[in-house]
Amino acid sequence: MSKTTDIKTFANEPFVDFSQPENREAMEQAIARVRAELGQTLPLHIGDQKIVTEDKIVSINPANKDEVIGYMSKANQQLAEQAMHTALETFETWKKVPARIRADYLFKAATLMRERKHEFSAMMILEAGKNYAEADADTAEAIDFMEFYAREMLRLDQINETQPLTPIPGEDNRLTYIPLGVGIVIPPWNFPLAICVGMTTAAVVSGNTVLLKPASTTPVIAHKFVALMEEIGLPSGVINFIPGSGAEVGDYLTTHPKTRFISFTGSKEVGLRISRLAADTAEGQIWMKRLVAEMGGKDGIVVDETADLDAAAQAIVASAFGFQGQKCSAGSRAVIVESVYPQIVEKVTELTGRLSIGLPEQNYPSGPVIDESSYNKILDYIEIGKTEGRLVAGGNKADGNGYYIQPTVFADVDRKARIMQEEIFGPVLALCSAKDYQEAIEIYNDTEFGLTGAFFSSNEERISEALETMHCGNLYVNRKCTGALVGAQPFGGFNMSGTDSKAGGHDYLLLFTQAKLTSRKL
Known part of the structure; x- marks a missing residue:
């Protein structure tokens, strides 16, 4: 399949019609399967290490407070620092991986998630309190994000090869988009799969490595996504999974001198706090940190x-x-x-x-x-x-x-x-x-x-x-x-609703890259 074909064949994942008895029964069966797996102790993922900590985040079913979804290991600053070192080291190799290979990881993950769609939705029904349609739409959007951003990376790779610059006799001028570095990804609990997947995969398919700090109320569905990425063979250290306190781990990484960008979705108040913290220059920092923020709305x-x-x-x-x-x-x-x-x-x-x-x-x-x-x-x-x-x-x-x-x-x-x-x-x-x-x-x-x-x-x-x-x-x-x-309705807002970074749009991956011009005298 050619790159051009890959780019042009994107179509949104269809929603499931739960008025059909067979679809409702399939979801009920998925809920039963997922429920049988609840209550596990889940680890952090730092490089190829799976780390179980003594301190845990307890995720409960908001519809039934007596039901524990899982016990999520909780990172501290020391583990966050370990994850940063791992991400920095991995970035040196990951940034050199060809765009087509990075995109293929997302295509594989989307295919596997589609095969297990009801199970991902069932986990959100239990952990986030979504009904069938809301959970199904969330999973469908996660699949869409992976396939869309994979194709966008292929398109961006073509642009890198054929950027239309004004010709100058005797010179070969090229403008290419290269990855930024290590980013902190902080997704919200209300779309605990779709937005988590979209933010994370946009960053990594662009050639960056990330530290993923999921929302403390919905860490188990985020872990299910991270496990999926490991299953499809994504190199260890590209996504480092570090649930933890925003005040302890989030602030620490936001102010870290090696953090190159922060991708955040959440409230206005937290977004503004991240903006203030990221604006300060830490000792040893050699760049202005980039903030991609989607905040609140009225x-x-x-x-x-x-x-x-x-x-x-x-x-x-x-x-x-x-x-x-x-x-x-x-x-x-x-x-x-x-x-x-x-x-x-x-x-x-x-x-x-x-x-x-x-x-x-x-x-x-x-x-x-x-x-x-x-x-x-x-x-x-x-x-x-x-x-x-x-x-x-x-x-x-x-x-x-x-x-x-x-x-x-x-x-x-x-x-x-x-x-x-x-x-x-x-x-x-x-x-x-x-x-x-x-x-x-x-x-x-x-x-x-x-x-x-x-x-x-x-x-x-x-x-x-x-x-x-x-x-x-x-x-x-x-x-x-x-x-x-x-792809159809890129999403992001004005004023206190964020940086108007249009998730699911054709310019979104550019937010995780920087433009480099090279000029060679012939």
């Missing part, structure tokens, strides 16, 4: 009076409450033109009330939030919301031996209210009215974030205006504001 949906109100209401509810609102792209606010505001409030309230809550493994539409800290934070915001708006749905804890909260909707919320401005990262939706579509867009833009948004209208002139004036990295028309597809 995303919203704008609805005008010409819109399909049923479609708009369905999109609002899906965007707000998919995976319990635990997405940086979640539509946690909606701004509706006042002439149709009562109808939208009624429709959203009715649709929200239909969402049943229960065990993700039984595929309920709504499950738990991730942990006790999030649970308490979200409940605090609900109490704030009761002082800032009119409660029309939810508003309480939900039954179950887990972190269950009712999908909650507040109407008549002021544009400056806390629940309209602050990222809650839970199943809480604020509704606000506007006199017309232009004021609605103005209210939408009145935020420090700028990640995703949606505009519902049947008026082409208004749609054109919204496309130009709604300020966010990913804007959708007449559809929900969650669910970006790799």
Whole structure:
């Protein structure tokens, strides 16, 4: 197969239809298989060493607090330093591996993950509290990232060979993109496979080596990915797996003089802290560290009076409450033109009330939030919301031996209210009215974030205006504001939503490379 064919044949992994009995049964069987493996003690991976530490991270099922998913060994600064030395040493050989070979590792991993797709999804159902569709989409995106970035590396390799520079007689000028070095990869818990896989494989296929520090609430699914990469033969030391405390291990590596880049996805607060720490120059550091950051969002949906109100209401509810609102792209606010505001409030309230809550493994539409800290934070915001708006749905804890909260909707919320401005990262939706579509867009833009948004209208002139004036990295028309597809909808936002690094886009791998110009006199 030629390089050109490789590059052009990318297609997104299809989602599984769990309304089909055979697909649902297959997932139930995968959950049973994965459950039989729970409770293991899992090691760090530093080079070819698997290290079990006395200190452990205990991962539990957020839907059933009595069930332990696994006991994850926990790195300290000494082990982080060991991992750094291993990554530095490995980089000297890995950077010389041809691009096609690096890409082949990702193709092999994608093929193997596809064969075991339900098992990876089942682990997320149990460890992260995702229902079948959310977990399946997460695994599909992980597969997409690997195949897309493999093909992007092949494309970049072609560019290195044929970069169109202005010709100069008597000189041979070439511009090539070379890897950066050792990077720290810090993925989030809410897409514990897809984003972890995407961030890690983008860095390594570009020729870098990494220290992967997964989220402490979902380390077992990250370990499953690392084990897969080892199984397909990725050289030891390319990915070094070091779960640990952000305050101890994360800060230490962020400030390390040999760290060349940090790839982070998470909250605004942590992202800004990493930015500050990375900006300082440590003794012996000879570069400015590069930060690739995707942070928070206060995303919203704008609805005008010409819109399909049923479609708009369905999109609002899906965007707000998919995976319990635990997405940086979640539509946690909606701004509706006042002439149709009562109808939208009624429709959203009715649709929200239909969402049943229960065990993700039984595929309920709504499950738990991730942990006790999030649970308490979200409940605090609900109490704030009761002082800032009119409660029309939810508003309480939900039954179950887990972190269950009712999908909650507040109407008549002021544009400056806390629940309209602050990222809650839970199943809480604020509704606000506007006199017309232009004021609605103005209210939408009145935020420090700028990640995703949606505009519902049947008026082409208004749609054109919204496309130009709604300020966010990913804007959708007449559809929900969650669910970006790799390759089709590169993902990343403005302002406090991050560095607008477009994951799943054609310029993403360039963030993990540096351009080198060579000029030779003929």
